[in-house]
Amino acid sequence: MKKRILLLAGGQSGEHEVSLMSARSVLAALPRDQFDVTPVAISKQGRWLPPTDTRQALESGAAGTGGDLVLHRVASAEGYDAVFPLLHGPMGEDGTVQGLLTLAGIPFVGSGVLGSAVSMDKVMTKQVLASAGIPQVEWRLAVRREWQSDADSVRRRATELGFPLFVKPANLGSSVGISKVQGAQELDAALDLAFSLDRRVILEAMTAHKPRELEVGVLGNDSPIASPVGELRFASEFYDYETKYTEGRASVHIPAPIPEEVAGRVRELALSAFKALDCAGLARVDFFYLEESGELLLNEVNTMPGFTQTSMYPKLFEAAGLGYSELVTRLVELALEER
Ligand code: ATP
Ligand code: MG
Ligand code: MG
Ligand code: MG
Incomplete structure (x- = not known):
């Protein structure tokens, strides 16, 4: 029997467009012989859009208006085997949607209420990770x-x-x-x-000077694995929105050209952070690396990282031999796994 998957995209946050881009890739990659996938776009106003509007949103990269309250429609997801809430930022990546899905009794990809909420809030993340002994900026x-x-x-x-x-x-x-x-x-x-x-x-x-920026992917539930480490390079002051989403502004290096010992520490710290924050499924953990001192500072944990074919998270696992389609399939399996 094929698994019925509901793919949620768009959403109310400033990362609405990014989410639609990610969803288009995931939709194309979930193997059709295993999954029946229904995409639903959520508008910036937080409305659950009907199929034609969803299709249009995925094609044009921007959702229209209208639709029903997400709150009212989540219960209708009951017939699905799993939900892939490919939403970034508040009202999607922060435990709100995860809470509704938990109430509705529907398995979903990624962290639950606790891991999502704590990881979304940079202050809460810092507090939890400090108590786990993970180095961070002041x-x-x-x-x-x-x-x-x-x-x-x-x-x-x-x-x-x-x-x-x-x-x-x-x-x-x-x-x-x-x-x-x-x-x-x-x-x-x-x-x-x-x-x-x-x-x-x-x-x-600010770190002592402009840091090198390393990112690592974590995959799994209670016994997660870490991907190879990647590095981002760019000329701008910092890794701002424009640098992130303008073609050619940043380059990705996988594996990062760093000593093996540093890569090992990055992966260890990422796994410790994932566990300390009670993450599940996936997370991309971002670090600052100060080459002179060898210091590593954990910057943040993203529980639903960008997921286009060229995004860092899937690229990191591709380097580990797990292709994009296999990766999304694995994420659905992890959602269905007994914990
Ligand atoms: P993402 O898109 O990865 O979720 P974000 O919006 O959560 O990003 P951050 O990763 O916290 O934002 O910061 C964005 C960028 O700003 C970093 O990648 C880095 O270039 C720069 N930056 C942020 N904080 C610091 C810091 N304390 N010291 C040096 N650079 C920093
Ligand atoms: Mg970041
Ligand atoms: Mg972030
Ligand atoms: Mg993020």
């Missing part, structure tokens, strides 16, 4: 109400970290809303931008 939390009522205390906290520093919405991805702040005069604009996108904002010390 950071501070600020919340919106505080920024509105006592901006000076937020500014002071930023100044403690020194410049340049990074200001980020705590719950986003694709570098949306992230600023590299060079000095005090740029701070307010960066905070205004981040707070326009999230109630919680993380201030992060």
Whole structure:
């Protein structure tokens, strides 16, 4: 019997378009002799779009309006064997959709409520990983109400970290809303931008100098494996949205040209982080590597990483001998596995 799979794409976050791109690749790659796949696009307004609108969204890369509340439609997913919630950012990668699917009793690809929610929030992630002894940059939390009522205390906290520093919405991805702040005069604009996108904002010390950026894939449930390590290189100040999604701005190197010992540490740290955060299925773990000192700092954990044919996560496993179609098949198997 073929497995019936519901593929969710789009969603309400700033990474809506990225998700639609990923979904198009996954849809094409799930082997048809094993799976019956129904894609559903979720609009930016958070509506579950009917089949014709979904098809159009996948083709054009942008979903239209209309449709029903996701809340009302998730129960209709009951007849599916598994859901692939290929959604990035808030209302998709953060445990909300995972909670609805858990309530509905439908297995799904990726981390559950806990792993999704904690990994989505950069502050929570840092707190959990710090207690697991994983090295990270210095950071501070600020919340919106505080920024509105006592901006000076937020500014002071930023100044403690020194410049340049990074200001980020705590719950986003694709570098949306992230600023590299060079000095005090740029701070307010960066905070205004981040707070326009999230109630919680993380201030992060910059690594000692521009770091090398390494990424590793993790695959599995309670006994996960790590992929080879990849490196991203680019000329821009940091790995911002434009650099991520403009053809030719960044290059990917797999395996990363780093000492074997460093690659080993990256993989170990990634597996420890995956377990500490209670992730499941898959995650892409991002690191900063300071070559001179040999220091590795864990930057973040993405529980639903970009998933086009050229995205880092599938490329990393391809280098390990697991092709794209085999990888998505494996992810569905992991969703169905007893834990
Ligand atoms: P993703 O698309 O991988 O989910 P994201 O939106 O969650 O990304 P981050 O990975 O936290 O964002 O940061 C984006 C980029 O900003 C990093 O890849 C790096 O280039 C730069 N960066 C972020 N924080 C720091 C830091 N503390 N020190 C140096 N560079 C940083
Ligand atoms: Mg991220
Ligand atoms: Mg992300
Ligand atoms: Mg990142």
